[in-house]
Amino acid sequence: MADVLFTNVRIFDGSGDLPYGGEVLVQGNRIARVQRSAGPGARTPPIGGVQLIDGAGAFLMPGMVEAHTHFSWNDQPSLDAILRMPPEEHILWCAQVAKRYLDMGWTSCVGASTAKPRLDVVIRNAIDDGTIVGPRYLAASQEITVPGGLGDTTRPHLPQSEFAFGAVVSGVEEMRRCVRTFVKWGVDSLKINLSGESITGMPSEMSQFTEDEIACCVQEAKAWGKRVAAHARSTWSIKQCVKQGIEVIYHASFTDSEALDLLEAHKTEHFIAPGLAWLINTCHNASHWGLTPEVTRRMGYHRELEAAVESMKALRRRGVRILPGGDYGFAWTPHGTNAKDLEYFVRYVGMSPMEALLSATAWGAPMMKLHRQIGKVHEGYLADLLLVDGDPLADITVLQDKARILAVMKDGEFHRAPPLRAPRSTRWAA
Numbered sequence: 001m002a003d004v005l006f007t008n009v010r011i012f013d014g015s016g017d018l019p020y021g022g023e024v025l026v027q028g029n030r031i032a033r034v035q036r037s038a039g040p041g042a043r044t045p046p047i048g049g050v051q052l053i054d055g056a057g058a059f060l061m062p063g064m065v066e067a068h069t070h071f072s073w074n075d076q077p078s079l080d081a082i083l084r085m086p087p088e089e090h091i092l093w094c095a096q097v098a099k100r101y102l103d104m105g106w107t108s109c110v111g112a113s114t115a116k117p118r119l120d121v122v123i124r125n126a127i128d129d130g131t132i133v134g135p136r137y138l139a140a141s142q143e144i145t146v147p148g149g150l151g152d153t154t155r156p157h158l159p160q161s162e163f164a165f166g167a168v169v170s171g172v173e174e175m176r177r178c179v180r181t182f183v184k185w186g187v188d189s190l191k192i193n194l195s196g197e198s199i200t201g202m203p204s205e206m207s208q209f210t211e212d213e214i215a216c217c218v219q220e221a222k223a224w225g226k227r228v229a230a231h232a233r234s235t236w237s238i239k240q241c242v243k244q245g246i247e248v249i250y251h252a253s254f255t256d257s258e259a260l261d262l263l264e265a266h267k268t269e270h271f272i273a274p275g276l277a278w279l280i281n282t283c284h285n286a287s288h289w290g291l292t293p294e295v296t297r298r299m300g301y302h303r304e305l306e307a308a309v310e311s312m313k314a315l316r317r318r319g320v321r322i323l324p325g326g327d328y329g330f331a332w333t334p335h336g337t338n339a340k341d342l343e344y345f346v347r348y349v350g351m352s353p354m355e356a357l358l359s360a361t362a363w364g365a366p367m368m369k370l371h372r373q374i375g376k377v378h379e380g381y382l383a384d385l386l387l388v389d390g391d392p393l394a395d396i397t398v399l400q401d402k403a404r405i406l407a408v409m410k411d412g413e414f415h416r417a418p419p420l421r422a423p424r425s426t427r428w429a430a
């Protein structure tokens with residue numbers, strides 16, 4: 001791959017500082033140099049063999065990290081529609097969706113559960129070995145659940161595991177076997193459903209699993225060096241995440257003061273991804289699929305949205321990391337619209353655009369287990385970079401527009417190169 005020098009760019013480096021004019025040199029798959037502009041009229045001496053990209057003042061920022069990704073959700077209106085997709089079509093779907101994330105500037109995604117046992121693992125491996133195009137990816141298990149719980153979609157006459165959206169277990173030994181089996185398939189993380197989800201008929205405030213079963217899941221996962229992530233909407237389930245050491249907490253809608261205190265006391269050990277897009281759009285933008293505001297109000301989603309917003313405001317005040325991503329891949333939250341989460345963080349949670357941008361970049365690095373490797377435009381970091389037409393700090397919604405994301409670089413290679421119109425790009429002779 002050619003080395004690349006971005007000149008004449010405004011650099012948002014992920015440190016929390018305001019953007020500054022300058023240039024960035026990428027050599028191989030790393031950022032080799034980040035230099036502030038020497039002032040107006042200063043010109044960079046040509047470097048042999050380097051592709052020069054004149055950014056014409058565009059906004060250069062780290063690639064974004066999606067903290068709660070389901071490649072296998074197929075933009076349909078129900079779990080059943082996801083479940084019924086045959087495996088052959090399903091893996092092709094996942095490959096196509098993986099590319100869509102990269103197209104939209106998400107250079108890293110954290111798998112949050114998959115609809116069939118090995119979809120996530122196969123996609124991660126295919127991205128890693130270059131068979132398909134996609135973001136850096138951590139592969140998840142199916143959602144582990146209990147008989148009758150969230151994700152058990154079997155019928156009395158169709159009890160086979162193929163008819164279950166999740167992996168259904170009961171008791172400590174079944175949990176242990178389940179975790180070990182997913183580890184055998186090669187997952188990076190285990191997903192456990194600790195609470196309900198109102199649309200499925202099991203209210204979000206209800207909890208499932210015994211403490212023994214949860215403890216077994218966490219111990220077994222950690223024994224194999226794996227992470228646990230939980231679907232945790234209820235207050236009890238959120239507390240269980242802290243007490244049992246479940247690193248990734250999805251949703252965290254219903255908190256009380258004890259839950260907030262626990263999360264604050266352990267804030268360096270946990271990541272919260274609330275998935276506000278799901279709540280907001282289920283409440284307000286799903287009428288076309290029969291989920292009118294009246295219906296979703298009866299389900300309890302409007303009350304949950306209010307509770308989740310209050311919980312996130314409180315957690316933000318307490319310095320707990322809140323990350324973007326969550327349950328994109330339903331008909332009313334299609335894949336690729338994920339940057340709406342940043343707008344929601346500003347509009348609903350009260351983050352500044354700077355905080356929202358940091359949550360999508362610097363804060364995502366440890367979530368990807370790539371601390372000091374991604375999330376910043378710093379020397380020595382992996383070259384995951386976006387060139388944006390506009391200023392996300394002035395208007396966070398520009399990141400929702402593919403046309404405004406001029407270039408996407410992952411691991412030092414352009415997934416999408418900037419438009420080749422002079423003088424934006426010139427190749428210097430060696």
Ligand SMILES: [Zn+2]
Binds near residue numbers: 070112326
């Ligand atoms: Zn999810």
